[in-house]
Amino acid sequence: MKRDKALDRLRAGSEIFDILVVGGGASGLGAAVDAAARGYSVALIEQDDFAKGTSSRSTKLVHGGVRYLAQGNVSLVMSALRERGRLLQNAPHLVYATPFVIPNYSWWGGPYYAFGMTLYDLLAGRWSFGRSKLLSKAQTVEHLPTVETKGLSSGVMYYDGQFDDSRLAINLAQTAVEKGAVLANYCACVGLIKERGVVCGVFARDVESGQEFPIRAKVVINATGVFVDELRRFDEPNAEPLVAVSQGVHLVLPREFLPGNSALMIPKTSDGRVLFAIPWHNQLVVGTTDTPNVKAALEPRALKSEIDFILEHARQYLTRDPSEKDVLSVFAGLRPLVKKAGASNTAALSRDHTIIASASKLLTLTGGKWTTYRKMAEDVINQAEQLVSLGHRPSITTNMPIHGAAEPSSVPAHLRVYGSDVAGISALISADPSLNTQVHPDLSLRQAEVLWHVRHEMARTVEDVLARRSRALLLNARASIVAAPTVARILAKELGRDAAWADAQVKAYSELARGWILGEKSAAAQPARNS
Numbered sequence: 001m002k003r004d005k006a007l008d009r010l011r012a013g014s015e016i017f018d019i020l021v022v023g024g025g026a027s028g029l030g031a032a033v034d035a036a037a038r039g040y041s042v043a044l045i046e047q048d049d050f051a052k053g054t055s056s057r058s059t060k061l062v063h064g065g066v067r068y069l070a071q072g073n074v075s076l077v078m079s080a081l082r083e084r085g086r087l088l089q090n091a092p093h094l095v096y097a098t099p100f101v102i103p104n105y106s107w108w109g110g111p112y113y114a115f116g117m118t119l120y121d122l123l124a125g126r127w128s129f130g131r132s133k134l135l136s137k138a139q140t141v142e143h144l145p146t147v148e149t150k151g152l153s154s155g156v157m158y159y160d161g162q163f164d165d166s167r168l169a170i171n172l173a174q175t176a177v178e179k180g181a182v183l184a185n186y187c188a189c190v191g192l193i194k195e196r197g198v199v200c201g202v203f204a205r206d207v208e209s210g211q212e213f214p215i216r217a218k219v220v221i222n223a224t225g226v227f228v229d230e231l232r233r234f235d236e237p238n239a240e241p242l243v244a245v246s247q248g249v250h251l252v253l254p255r256e257f258l259p260g261n262s263a264l265m266i267p268k269t270s271d272g273r274v275l276f277a278i279p280w281h282n283q284l285v286v287g288t289t290d291t292p293n294v295k296a297a298l299e300p301r302a303l304k305s306e307i308d309f310i311l312e313h314a315r316q317y318l319t320r321d322p323s324e325k326d327v328l329s330v331f332a333g334l335r336p337l338v339k340k341a342g343a344s345n346t347a348a349l350s351r352d353h354t355i356i357a358s359a360s361k362l363l364t365l366t367g368g369k370w371t372t373y374r375k376m377a378e379d380v381i382n383q384a385e386q387l388v389s390l391g392h393r394p395s396i397t398t399n400m401p402i403h404g405a406a407e408p409s410s411v412p413a414h415l416r417v418y419g420s421d422v423a424g425i426s427a428l429i430s431a432d433p434s435l436n437t438q439v440h441p442d443l444s445l446r447q448a449e450v451l452w453h454v455r456h457e458m459a460r461t462v463e464d465v466l467a468r469r470s471r472a473l474l475l476n477a478r479a480s481i482v483a484a485p486t487v488a489r490i491l492a493k494e495l496g497r498d499a500a501w502a503d504a505q506v507k508a509y510s511e512l513a514r515g516w517i518l519g520e521k522s523a524a525a526q527p528a529r530n531s
């Protein structure tokens with residue numbers, strides 16, 4: 001995970017990689033890991049930071065998708081449940097089972113959802129995370145102490161997985177590098193190289209220096225999330241759009257709004273969606289929405305209507321009513337949903353993944369979900385092998401540990417996400433105990449972690465540290481702004497930058513983070529909508 005070395009190798013121009021991946025989210029990183037593990041030479045470039053896009057803005061569920069079960073999509077649910085089990089096995093430091101409780105306010109809700117969740121358990125088979133059960137009203141309140149009790153008749157408990165999305169992305173990047181891949185963040189694809197009508201590389205731009213250079217490969221995989229159509233148009237200027245973009249928003253509330261260990265699942269909101277209130281890193285994540293026809297953007301903003309929708313539902317189901325001032329952070333993510341003729345709204349579009357090859361052999365991977373990233377990667381590398389006659393080497397990722405894989409041990413809760421890397425962070429603190437200082441009293445992040453992020457996880461900016469290596473921006477946006485100067489100082493020293501650079505970093509970060517705080521000017525921004 002040394003960016004300078006990676007760039008030197010990419011810029012050298014002497015190498016023709018077997019596979020070049022554009023996009024460093026779940027899809028692209030998964031593809032790089034799968035291909036490198038098969039023994040191919042692999043490069044991956046990401047225009048911003050790893051997981052800057054949708055892959056750091058999910059609901060943090062590793063799940064089969066209860067909603068898809070209700071839609072009768074049994075094969076999708078089964079495949080996702082299998083992947084859920086594999087992810088727990090391969091990244092036990094990041095994935096864990098959580099009890100979810102559906103509160104029922106009608107007599108039929110109990111038997112109806114108990115039946116559905118039993119089916120969910122059965123579909124999971126040996127990958128089950130725990131047996132679902134029907135709860136009495138008293139038991140429901142025991143598990144959800146602040147649930148609205150007026151009209152409550154019963155509850156249904158089931159188990160699903162939770163994870164830390166951007167930490168998994170960083171660990172996948174590290175896994176890919178350990179398998180021999182060359183990865184660089186802040187390196188954008190700005191064009192495609194074509195010879196005799198076939199894509200055989202990209203023009204890349206090092207975003208930090210502005211330098212442009214070609215990277216050659218036998219096959220290029222377009223894994224750019226909601227931006228896949230931009231890359232497809234480099235290939236075919238008149239290509240019909242493949243994805244529809246829909247926005248999902250989450251609010252983060254203090255944990256007091258739902259104490260206990262269980263998550264709340266609302267199976268049917270007023271617009272027919274599923275809504276969750278999930279304990280995560282000691283706060284409560286509530287969401288999500290589904291706003292269709294949003295324009296692709298790297299830093300999408302929540303709409304006022306989405307914020308109101310989530311707050312209204314939280315007030316309906318919780319005894320303590322959250323207001324805007326309780327919100328610690330608001331984040332928006334964009335779904336790349338594959339277009340299907342005749343689908344009227346984005347909630348009905350497929351969450352399954354799609355792989356298409358253009359006439360000039362650009363391979364595009366899109367759709368799917370975080371939970372199924374491994375299977376998506378396996379499928380796209382199989383396709384790549386066929387497309388450019390690489391031969392066939394079977395995927396070996398089903399039982400392959402991801403960087404950091406270690407059973408949770410007695411380390412402090414906030415360090416568990418580092419898995420086996422905890423030893424390295426502890427060694428930094430042993431050598432200099434002052435590094436055990438928190439960057440802010442309300443954030444668990446220690447200075448030693450920031451050093452680790454820069455030295456071993458390719459963090460380049462204050463945002464990389466506070467938004468994706470740690471989750472400070474999501475957990476408490478205001479506190480993260482106060483912490484920014486400390487983080488900038490550590491980064492500047494490590495990266496050999498001056499005070500002006502650090503000041504500019506703090507300014508840029510503070511501006512961005514204000515967009516994650518309700519009531520701040522920039523949070524009110526309305527995302528551009530497609531007509």
Ligand SMILES: Cc1cc2nc3c(=O)[nH]c(=O)nc-3n(C[C@H](O)[C@H](O)[C@H](O)COP(=O)(O)OP(=O)(O)OC[C@H]3O[C@@H](n4cnc5c(N)ncnc54)[C@H](O)[C@@H]3O)c2cc1C
Nearest residue numbers: 023025026027047053054055059061189225248369370371
């Ligand atoms: C609100 C919401 C909640 C979700 N919740 C869950 C959940 O709980 N569980 C689950 O399993 N799934 C969930 N998903 C789905 C999951 O998050 C996505 O399927 C997944 O993150 C998509 O990853 P990706 O790599 O395809 O896209 P992205 O993560 O967006 O990655 C694409 C990357 O490509 C880069 N890129 C774009 N253009 C270029 C270029 N020209 N050059 C270089 N790089 C480029 C971008 O910067 C970006 O980082 C959720 C999605 C949303 C929107």
